Amino acid sequence: MDTPTPLFSLLCFFLFSLFLGEEQHVVEGSRVWTFGFRPNMLFVFGDSYADTGNNRKALASSWKLPYGITFPGKPAGRFSDGRVLTDFIAGYLGIKTPVPYRYRKELGGRLKYGLNFAYGGTGVFDTPAPEPNMTTQIDFLQQLLNDSVYSKRALKTSVALVSLAGNDYSNYIATNGSTAGFPAFIGRVVNQLKVNLKRIHNLGVRKIAASALQPLGCLPQSTAQFSFEQCNESENALVGLHNQLLAQAVNDLNKETNSSSFFVLDMYNAFWNVFNQKQAHQVSPTFVNPFEPCCVGVSAAFSCGSVDENGVKQYTLCSNPKSKFFWDTVHPTEQGWRAVYSTPALQSSLKQFW
Ligand SMILES: *[C@@H]1O[C@H](CO)[C@@H](O)[C@H](O)[C@H]1NC(C)=O
Ligand SMILES: *[C@@H]1O[C@H](CO)[C@@H](O)[C@H](O)[C@H]1NC(C)=O
Ligand SMILES: *[C@@H]1O[C@H](CO)[C@@H](O)[C@H](O)[C@H]1NC(C)=O
Ligand SMILES: *[C@@H]1O[C@H](CO)[C@@H](O)[C@H](O)[C@H]1NC(C)=O
Ligand SMILES: *[C@@H]1O[C@H](CO)[C@@H](O)[C@H](O)[C@H]1NC(C)=O
Numbered sequence: 001m002d003t004p005t006p007l008f009s010l011l012c013f014f015l016f017s018l019f020l021g022e023e024q025h026v027v028e029g030s031r032v033w034t035f036g037f038r039p040n041m042l043f044v045f046g047d048s049y050a051d052t053g054n055n056r057k058a059l060a061s062s063w064k065l066p067y068g069i070t071f072p073g074k075p076a077g078r079f080s081d082g083r084v085l086t087d088f089i090a091g092y093l094g095i096k097t098p099v100p101y102r103y104r105k106e107l108g109g110r111l112k113y114g115l116n117f118a119y120g121g122t123g124v125f126d127t128p129a130p131e132p133n134m135t136t137q138i139d140f141l142q143q144l145l146n147d148s149v150y151s152k153r154a155l156k157t158s159v160a161l162v163s164l165a166g167n168d169y170s171n172y173i174a175t176n177g178s179t180a181g182f183p184a185f186i187g188r189v190v191n192q193l194k195v196n197l198k199r200i201h202n203l204g205v206r207k208i209a210a211s212a213l214q215p216l217g218c219l220p221q222s223t224a225q226f227s228f229e230q231c232n233e234s235e236n237a238l239v240g241l242h243n244q245l246l247a248q249a250v251n252d253l254n255k256e257t258n259s260s261s262f263f264v265l266d267m268y269n270a271f272w273n274v275f276n277q278k279q280a281h282q283v284s285p286t287f288v289n290p291f292e293p294c295c296v297g298v299s300a301a302f303s304c305g306s307v308d309e310n311g312v313k314q315y316t317l318c319s320n321p322k323s324k325f326f327w328d329t330v331h332p333t334e335q336g337w338r339a340v341y342s343t344p345a346l347q348s349s350l351k352q353f354w
Helices: 006-027 085-093 108-113 134-146 167-176 182-202 220-226 233-256 267-275 334-342 344-353
Strands: 041-045 114-116 158-162 207-211 262-265 295-297 315-317
Touching (some): 085 344, 167 182, 267 334, 334 344
Parallel strands (some): 041 158
Antiparallel strands (some): 295 315
């Protein structure tokens, strides 16, 4: 038998990881040792899973109560009660959370940490959200390079987070009324995403993390019809196709560029890692019913943050957002994101930043 046993491979990997971990400590700050690469800027593209305040105040629920009640304590443009994916990834990289693009002038002193170009509601294609699609978001970074706000050289120590959490698909279902023709559309979405990822690379960004789709059929908007108790399996099957094509696209990009610049953040398994956690014997937070949101409209006509013409709130709020995985019908709570971030699936994806 000339192939090593899985256990042997695992052991080697473990020892190798130990070695890397130790080396990183020793050579931190060294410029010659490639394992010591420390990104100093984070650029963020995509949608509400990553947006930290780009959406216009008049349009977005993220600027209404009760969004932001946990962090920063009032609505501030995040689609959650508190921190979102971007904050956790910036923390992992040891970089301050990059400011939203819309504040680039007011908070210019923080451009050195990168910028967040993500807009809630957007996709790679146009959606009903009157906000810039991903192509335009990348144009914004290119413009800043053209204007010498950033240099291509500086971007060599930057990394990017690209979040695509499904707005193209909800728009497709909303406009086409069904999932007919979906596989072909998934192919078009991933192809456009691939073009976008390549453009970010061509601007000089060193490492680019593209989020895989989370199990869309387990979002409260889909589980509601099952009393928040089970997922829509046909939707999850389509997610599987998207993620397969994405993995292929990322592979192709690394080959085309002869690099390991591109990698996937495994959101699909990260969400499942959390959903599968049982209450006992777990150090990480667990959630009683992970498919039931904390904040929900009183009827289908209302959503989290809705008020009627007299300003009376038309939503109910759970007593403790920390006890819930989902905040509203599509977005995790801060505690939910913390749990996703802590999963083995996400932690092993994140290692590819180095
Ligand atoms: C993105 O938006 C721009 C500006 O509205 C538009 O010209 C372009 O066609 C859109 N790109 C895609 C891929 O839909
Ligand atoms: C930036 O400059 C390049 C090269 O001159 C040009 O092709 C591109 O259209 C410019 N892009 C933006 C967004 O200004
Ligand atoms: C609706 O379906 C058609 C045919 O499959 C497709 O060309 C079109 O892009 C779809 N609409 C949206 C909004 O994606
Ligand atoms: C699941 O999702 C699909 C696509 O959105 C939808 O057509 C279907 O009615 C949903 N429900 C069930 C039970 O599959
Ligand atoms: C790809 O990169 C490796 C390592 O940097 C180098 O040795 C090799 O020649 C490159 N191959 C091509 C086709 O550029």
